[in-house]
Amino acid sequence: MSEIKVPPLDEAMGEQVTKYLDTLTKPPGSLGRLEELVIELGKMTGEAFPQVTKPGVIVFAADHGITAEGVSAFPKEVTEQMVRNFLNGGAAINVFSRAIGAEFAIVDIGIDSDIEAEGLTSKKVRRGTGNFYREEAMTREEAVQALKVGYEEGEKMLAKGVKCFILGEMGIGNTTPSSAITAVLSGQDMEKLVGFGTGLVSESVLHKQKVITEAIHNRQPNAEDPIDLLSKIGGLEIAGMAGAMLAAASHRVPILVDGFIATVSALIANMIAEGASNYMFVGHQSVEPGHKAAAELLGKKPLVDLGMRLGEGTGAAVAFPILQAATLALKEMATFADAGVSSN
Ligand SMILES: Cc1cc2ncn([C@H]3O[C@H](COP(=O)(O)O)[C@@H](O)[C@H]3O)c2cc1C
Numbered sequence: 001m002s003e004i005k006v007p008p009l010d011e012a013m014g015e016q017v018t019k020y021l022d023t024l025t026k027p028p029g030s031l032g033r034l035e036e037l038v039i040e041l042g043k044m045t046g047e048a049f050p051q052v053t054k055p056g057v058i059v060f061a062a063d064h065g066i067t068a069e070g071v072s073a074f075p076k077e078v079t080e081q082m083v084r085n086f087l088n089g090g091a092a093i094n095v096f097s098r099a100i101g102a103e104f105a106i107v108d109i110g111i112d113s114d115i116e117a118e119g120l121t122s123k124k125v126r127r128g129t130g131n132f133y134r135e136e137a138m139t140r141e142e143a144v145q146a147l148k149v150g151y152e153e154g155e156k157m158l159a160k161g162v163k164c165f166i167l168g169e170m171g172i173g174n175t176t177p178s179s180a181i182t183a184v185l186s187g188q189d190m191e192k193l194v195g196f197g198t199g200l201v202s203e204s205v206l207h208k209q210k211v212i213t214e215a216i217h218n219r220q221p222n223a224e225d226p227i228d229l230l231s232k233i234g235g236l237e238i239a240g241m242a243g244a245m246l247a248a249a250s251h252r253v254p255i256l257v258d259g260f261i262a263t264v265s266a267l268i269a270n271m272i273a274e275g276a277s278n279y280m281f282v283g284h285q286s287v288e289p290g291h292k293a294a295a296e297l298l299g300k301k302p303l304v305d306l307g308m309r310l311g312e313g314t315g316a317a318v319a320f321p322i323l324q325a326a327t328l329a330l331k332e333m334a335t336f337a338d339a340g341v342s343s344n
């Protein structure tokens, strides 16, 4: 994974798009952040009229040994049950993927069962992580393998001609490793980084904070080493999403990052290949408190805040039409000259 190189942004194309935006029939700058988005897309893709359709959604599913410590409101069996729901098209991410015309893939990268089903890509690295309160989540080799699975699934999605990546996850318990990684990277207080997840009561959030604090103490992860973070306190789907993001960034394909869990994957990806975050937007602000710190570390301002806290890639999918609108405005609006409108 250390061999992955992310190309630099095309700054000259950014300038070209910036200038062209001012020839369109609108007061300069009046499309606000949409203008910034399409300039960024120009830099990422190197194209004068960047496109984001069609998007590709990959959902990585895995289980978490740390659920044995009572850190989620739901039992870990829900991971597999929800994967079956994804395969039947009934989850929120199915609905939103259809709405935006996305290619859709679901990958078992570490579900703790022998699930096999039509439409499910079976790439199990291991059956769930170890309980990182008591042992490492996975070996370094498994962390690298999970990153590679993500990269390969990303390449498969790229081969379908997708122009924008959305990564989602399903893994009961995964707000816990996400808070742990954000705590190690940000050094912020646990109260700001640990939340209700799927719906814990306040008392259980205090317990979750304690479990995470002690687990970090027990594991001593190295904040400078993304593989150490993944193997000691991470998750298989967190690694998978990071791998897929690296595939997109190294091919100059923009990534619309989802909420808390996906932003943690984005941080890991950017540690593995510096500059990967240049190819990212954060789609939405999650209610999960650690997302604020994670997005700040990534240096990104979420596009929308809809009070969502689901994961699966849903916040990114809902934000996708904003990116699409930005590209269409650039491509389809008339210029002052073409429309015979006085420019000033
Ligand atoms: C029915 C259901 C569907 C979901 N879809 C995503 N998540 C989200 O919630 C989980 C993380 O929260 P925690 O760390 O509190 O377990 C992950 O599976 C995440 O994808 C779901 C959770 C549930 C219960």
Ligand SMILES: O=C(O)c1cccnc1
Pocket: 175, 197, 198, 258, 259, 260, 261, 262, 286, 287, 288, 291, 308, 309, 310, 311, 312
């Ligand atoms: O923001 C997220 O990614 C999130 C929040 C709560 C539960 N699952 C995911």
